[in-house]
Amino acid sequence: MGIRDNTASAMQSSDLEDDSRFTTDINRIAALGKAGKLGRYLWHWKYGKDGACAAPALNVLVRRAAKRLKIREVGEQGRIEYAILRRACIQMLHEWMSPHCRKCNGAKEMIGERGILVQCDACQGSGVRNYPDEERIDALKIERKLYEAKWSRHLRDILSMITAEDIEVALIANTQIHDDEAKVVAQAA
Numbered sequence: 294m295g296i297r298d299n300t301a302s303a304m305q306s307s308d309l310e311d312d313s314r315f316t317t318d319i320n321r322i323a324a325l326g327k328a329g330k331l332g333r334y335l336w337h338w339k340y341g342k343d344g345a346c347a348a349p350a351l352n353v354l355v356r357r358a359a360k361r362l363k364i365r366e367v368g369e370q371g372r373i374e375y376a377i378l379r380r381a382c383i384q385m386l387h388e389w390m391s392p393h394c395r396k397c398n399g400a401k402e403m404i405g406e407r408g409i410l411v412q413c414d415a416c417q418g419s420g421v422r423n424y425p426d427e428e429r430i431d432a433l434k435i436e437r438k439l440y441e442a443k444w445s446r447h448l449r450d451i452l453s454m455i456t457a458e459d460i461e462v463a464l465i466a467n468t469q470i471h472d473d474e475a476k477v478v479a480q481a482a
């Protein structure tokens with residue numbers, strides 16, 4: 294596994310998804326300024342709990358996804374497709390914000406009938422929610438056929454755009470946190 298894969302799986306683990314550890318720190322991470330626009334909005338929104346960053350994050354994401362997926366808001370058909378794209382981006386931001394299994398809440402296990410912990414059967418112990426196709430189809434307001442032919446793939450692309458930004462900022466932030474810790478250790482010595 295490369296460093297990106299490692300970070301990706303780390304980001305999905307429940308330890309790092311415990312957003313509280315970022316909440317107090319995020320505004321101290323000056324290096325966040327070195328990150329891209331979308332990554333900064335995403336981080337301030339998710340880990341900094343700054344709801345005002347949701348709309349700008351969505352707008353930047355829609356513009357980038359349109360470019361990537363070659364969707365142009367031109368003509369009747371283009372406008373319809375662009376509206377679907379916007380709903381697709383909203384859905385993927387929602388899934389990225391709320392990745393946890395709804396039954397165990399990301400804990401991966403539940404207290405069974407005999408009072409001992411058992412693996413959560415809703416997520417098979419992954420702690421991650423598998424968003425059902427029906428929910429996505431409803432959110433996008435499209436026919437299943439169109440979803441299967443095109444949008445399920447587009448959704449994956451959009452989610453990987455979000456995840457890539459998230460990871461990039463994590464790498465930048467980690468570097469600074471390490472540097473800061475090194476400084477603290479040096480000062481204490």
Ligand SMILES: [Zn+2]
Binds near residue numbers: 394413417
């Ligand atoms: Zn679960």
